Amino acid sequence: MLRPELLAAARDVSAADWQRLATDGDPFVSRAFLGAVEQCVTARGPLGWQPLHLALRDAAGRIAGLLPLYQRHHWYGDFAMDYAWAPAWQQAGLNYFPKLVSGVPFTPSPGPRLLVAKNDDATRAALIAAAIDLTRETGASNWQCLFVRESDRAALEAAGLLLRRGVQFHWINRGYRDFADFLATFTAEKRKKLKRERRAVSDAGLRIETRHGDEIDDALWSAIHRHYRSTFERLGGVAAFSAEFFRSVGAALGGRMVVFCAFDGERPVASAICYRDDAVLYGRHWGTDIDCPGLHFELCYHAGIEYAISHGLQRFEPGAQGEHKIARGFEPVSTWSAFWIAAPRLRDAVARYLAREDGVMLDYQDEMAGRLPYRAAEPGAG
Numbered sequence: 001m002l003r004p005e006l007l008a009a010a011r012d013v014s015a016a017d018w019q020r021l022a023t024d025g026d027p028f029v030s031r032a033f034l035g036a037v038e039q040c041v042t043a044r045g046p047l048g049w050q051p052l053h054l055a056l057r058d059a060a061g062r063i064a065g066l067l068p069l070y071q072r073h074h075w076y077g078d079f080a081m082d083y084a085w086a087p088a089w090q091q092a093g094l095n096y097f098p099k100l101v102s103g104v105p106f107t108p109s110p111g112p113r114l115l116v117a118k119n120d121d122a123t124r125a126a127l128i129a130a131a132i133d134l135t136r137e138t139g140a141s142n143w144q145c146l147f148v149r150e151s152d153r154a155a156l157e158a159a160g161l162l163l164r165r166g167v168q169f170h171w172i173n174r175g176y177r178d179f180a181d182f183l184a185t186f187t188a189e190k191r192k193k194l195k196r197e198r199r200a201v202s203d204a205g206l207r208i209e210t211r212h213g214d215e216i217d218d219a220l221w222s223a224i225h226r227h228y229r230s231t232f233e234r235l236g237g238v239a240a241f242s243a244e245f246f247r248s249v250g251a252a253l254g255g256r257m258v259v260f261c262a263f264d265g266e267r268p269v270a271s272a273i274c275y276r277d278d279a280v281l282y283g284r285h286w287g288t289d290i291d292c293p294g295l296h297f298e299l300c301y302h303a304g305i306e307y308a309i310s311h312g313l314q315r316f317e318p319g320a321q322g323e324h325k326i327a328r329g330f331e332p333v334s335t336w337s338a339f340w341i342a343a344p345r346l347r348d349a350v351a352r353y354l355a356r357e358d359g360v361m362l363d364y365q366d367e368m369a370g371r372l373p374y375r376a377a378e379p380g381a382g
Contacts, residue, residue, distance in 0.1 A: 002056040002064055002123070004130045009051055010034035010068070017063040021115040024149075025256075025277035028104040028111055032252035033275075034068060037105050040245040048074045049105045052138075054130055056123065065123040066115040067131055068104070071138065073097045077240060079108035079320055080144050080337065081166070088349060089141055096141050100134065103146035106240050108320040109282050110147040110168075110335050114155060124155040132159075132340055141346075145338040156338035162347070164337045164354050165361045167368070169323075169330035171305055171316040179306045182329065190327065190373035198302055200294040206262045206269070208303055213250030213257030221247050223268040224259060227287030241285075246273070260303040262288075262295060272299035274307075281308045283318030301328045323368065332368040334361075 007013060010031055018031040027033055041049050049070045056065035075083060078101050086096035102113050116123040135143040145156055147166075157163055176182040183191050201208070216224070225243035232239040250257050256277065262270040270288035274281055286300050300318060305328075308316045318325060326332075341347035 002058060002126050004133075005055045005057055006134075007051070007053040007055055009038055010053060011038075013053070013055065013063060013066060018066075020062070020117040021066055022112065022117070022119055023115055024112055026111040027253055027256045027275040027277060027282070028107050028109055029068060029113075029115065030253070030256075033249055034104065036245050036249045036252070037241075040242050041105065041240060048072055048076060052100070052134070054127065054134060056126055056130065062117070064117045065127045067102055067113065067127045068115075069131065069134075070101050070103075070105070071098050071140070072101050076238070077106040078103060078144070078146060080146055082144070085350065088346060089343075092343065092346060094141065094343060094346070098138065098140050100131070100138065100140045100143040101146060102131070102144065107284070108147055108168075109284075109317060110149055112152060113145050113148050114152045121155060124152070125159065128156060128159045128161075135340060135342055141342055143340045148336050148338060153336045153338065159340075161338040161340050162351055162354055164339065165358050166320075166335040166337065167332050167361055167365050168317065168320055168335050169325040169368075170333050171301075171308065171318075171328075171330045173308055173312075173314050173316075176309050178309060179302070182305065182309065185375060186329070186373045187375055194302075194328065194373075197294040197297055201262075201292065201298045204292050204295075206264055206292065206295070208298065209261050209263060210303070210307060211259045211261060212255045213252075213259070214254040216250055216259065218247070220261070220268055221250070224261070224271045224273065227268075227271045227289065228273065228285045229287065230289070231285070231287040258307065260299045260307075262292075262299060264290070270295055270299055272303070274304060276311075276313065279314045281311075281313050281316045283316070297324075297328060301325065301330070305329070323371075326368055326371050327373055329373060331372060332365045334365065 015031060023029045038051055052069045052071050054067040054069050055063050058064045089096040114124045114127050131143050221243055225246055229239040256275055258274040258276055260272045261268050269290045272286040274283050281304055283300055283304055288295060304316045341350055
């Protein structure tokens, strides 16, 4: 018999218990990353992520399953794209908030959500059932399991949750020897344009270096955080992560954190923060002190592709949105999230909405695939 328990912080799970959970090496559902995220947002005030992690303990008291779970009172940072749903709840005389979210704060990266010590469907089903019970008990409008991988998707669908398709742009490694080999799959026009884009950065006299999390000193972290913060300041957003967050995560993750830095002489002028596991590179944040044509594309895309090829990674997932990624060889792929809606009549309304939306998303994915830069005979062409 598995006993459910609510935990107030990721670090309430022992390192030994976390080690037993099947996380596929995903850096974002590591104890180090989630623990640092929670410590950061708590220290900086109410950024709207209250941990209610759902654990299942076995008869020996060990954690057999874990569902990262947060109570939320606004949308910022979960990328659920459910802004239009709240008015429907209001029209029904109900509150949309709080809602429960299983995902990683400020991180729209597909990954494992139903973390189990043994790869068994029974524990996954027990986690889902416990999450539904908790949604009812807390009076939350819905439970959202965001950006799930295939094994979790199947379990959530079997439990009756509503599935929602999204589209991201991912680069797929088809055994390329190097960047030139990859670029050879482009049409001549697209290849020439990308080479010109890369040349603009070298012509500006900038030097690109790759640093892992445990290879960055305090001075460089300060510059990287300044770059990260500048993007939010320019766009009018909130930079959720502190410099200390990046220092602590870098030290804890080491080689699983990858930062591409641009230097003008010895001065760091721009950077792009990524993470990785054994198969995938994940792009997250970027920023710059200078205005240099092509620098964003170089740090956020081209450098990552080169890194993925040289390290034998299968994919590069640079984050949400961004149709400009298509011209750099990133292909449209489906992402999946799952929803359990507490009110039956609103569940039916959301189900109809998602069915209509799914057709639109499939059409969009097909349209984007038709814009890929590859020669017609190459794999991945639309």
